[in-house]
């Protein structure tokens with residue numbers, strides 16, 4: 030194998046410094062043995078050379094996410110072995126819980142591995158969402174800067190002709206500067222999202238990452254089924270199994286005495302019905318998981334509704350621009366009102382993108398908790414590399 | 415002619431104009447008013463522009479009229495209709511014509527959603543007939559019919575309008591003229607007797623109903639609730655004596671200017687002006703709540719402009735309150751704005767003046783305008799766009815116009831050599847400038 034293994038973050042660099050060696054002069058260090066990684070980094074790079082979507086990012090995460098490697102090792106799995114599985118030839122989206130983890134038949138005690146895979150996939154997808162959001166937002170941001178610049182340019186021409194004065198020009202100049210600064214922020218957010226995703230997936234070059242647009246939202250949401258989700262999720266199943274063990278170990282016993290107040294005076298563990306401390310702890314964990322799932326679902330529903338509302342608002346904003354254009358055509362309205370109307374569309378588009386990303390963030394988070402997709406993204410259909 | 419017939423004919427003429435739209439043939443000439451209802455005794459009947467005279471019946475020596483206050487949908491000019499309140503199907507309502515000394519009985523039916531009254535502006539009558547709601551009579555409630563009765567003690571030019579819900583009802587178009595002819599048909603006789611009312615409205619682009627909350631910033635300046643080119647022309651035969659009665663129920667004064675004649679103010683809503691008190695004018699200011707009656711002899715044939723001399727009052731609603739682009743080099747900004755509006759047609763305007771606006775209507779397919787709104791300038795004349803709308807119409811004087819013929823004679827055919835023309839540069843070189 031001739032492929033150069035990339036250096037891994039600060040630790041490797043620090044080691045180089047400590048050794049007092051110039052990188053060019055030293056043979057490349059291999060913090061992770063190339064044989065253990067095998068073809069996985071190459072597969073990951075191939076996948077990453079195509080526009081990224083939720084499915085590609087999940088595949089790369091399983092093959093190459095550094096955060097997942099300790100759990101793989103723990104369970105006797107190497108990326109080198111993973112990389113040659115026929116699974117990656119599948120053109121349909123990979124269902125991680127079903128196709129990779131086989132959660133339905135998973136033997137007891139594999140929850141740690143399953144959850145590690147699901148968490149790595151989630152982290153990678155969230156980083157990818159940030160990239161897709163930042164890249165689409167930058168385009169709108171540029172439009173916003175252009176709108177502010179167009180208004181300023183016209184105002185400058187009006188001032189030049191003696192038709193407008195400073196009190197009109199200065200506010201537009203400030204607005205144009207603010208829009209230019211905002212564009213800088215948008216570009217920086219994109220670069221940051223690229224670096225973050227590259228780091229999460231251990232990809233060598235952040236700047237070459239391209240992404241598919243944010244996926245469309247489904248037309249409607251499925252019915253939430255918290256008890257079923259709780260029962261099917263890896264963590265929920267583990268809790269249930271532990272509860273069963275605890276229950277089997279416990280001899281049921283009714284209360285043998287009645288309490289007297291004050292409570293601080295009572296201390297008679299033999300007098301109460303039987304329960305183990307572990308049972309109570311498991312109960313707490315189960316309630317916590319249930320509350321977490323309910324919160325996740327509520328956040329997803331809210332993002333869905335907000336997105337719907339904004340997407341219904343956008344055509345109105347677009348119509349308003351057209352109406353302002355008719356007013357401009359009839360010299361019934363100012364060209365600045367026309368530009369403002371268009372700028373309002375851009376602002377709405379940005380909000381829409383944010384809600385779209387938020388929706389999928391909640392959907393991928395839920396998927397990581399349940400081990401199964403709650404929302405099926407029908408757009409993903411592509412040939413594997 | 416019956417009201418229904420008149421409306422039919424009138425609607426047909428306006429529809430014809432609408433079909434021509436902004437085409438080359440569209441012109442004021444397409445609108446005409448039929449010879450109105452005659453008054454007896456050899457008197458010249460009044461011609462109210464775009465509006466009719468109200469019919470009456472005799473009942474034991476009393477002339478009985480019936481006015482119906484009601485909502486009206488009416489065309490302002492091709493491309494725009496408005497929801498007015500008026501009388502008997504129009505705004506202004508039909509003109510009442512009677513003769514000095516007449517006893518009149520006027521029934522007023524209220525078909526509005528709120529109460530109203532009618533005040534007989536300028537007419538001297540018993541106080542209880544003056545029509546001021548709350549002061550001289552109870553309000554006429556919706557569905558009720560009141561009767562007014564009085565004797566016309568003097569001739570002259572008067573108006574009728576509500577004195578109820580003051581801010582709303584006149585702003586919605588409720589007004590009409592009341593003409594009293596002298597008892598002696600020979601007294602102050604004219605060959606043509608025209609009348610119209612100055613009315614202003616605020617009807618925002620895309621809307622249809624006048625905004626009654628507006629006090630100053632109106633965008634429609636009308637003669638009889640129409641704007642040029644939908645305002646009927648005034649026609650006369652050369653040498654005829656012409657009277658024009660102009661009543662103002664807007665919120666501002668209007669200096670009414672007539673080309674091609676010099677005139678005298680011969681009457682107001684207070685009565686006739688004695689000859690010794692008259693002087694020559696070509697413009698007379700008609701203040702708010704005033705009537706000015708002007709008379710002249712139409713000496714020169716031609717198509718003569720008749721308009722309010724406040725230049726913004728001969729404009730449509732467009733072109734006002736927008737940034738001043740005169741002399742502005744917009745090229746750089748235009749490229750950037752076009753990039754902001756992909757798939758739309760954006761055109762820079764106003765750098766060289768607003769005359770380009772005349773073409774806007776013609777380019778409406780490419781550059782859509784708001785619905786139900788009139789362009790800034792609409793008139794099309796024999797030499798091109800007239801570049802005026804609003805309070806503007808034409809006085810058409812012709813040698814061949816037959817007495818009593820009110821039909822539109824078309825565009826004036828100028829005798830050869832009598833039209834301003836491009837000059838040869840040699841012809842004016844050396845003249846001091």
Ligand SMILES: [Cu+2]
Nearest residue numbers: 668722724727
């Ligand atoms: Cu005026």
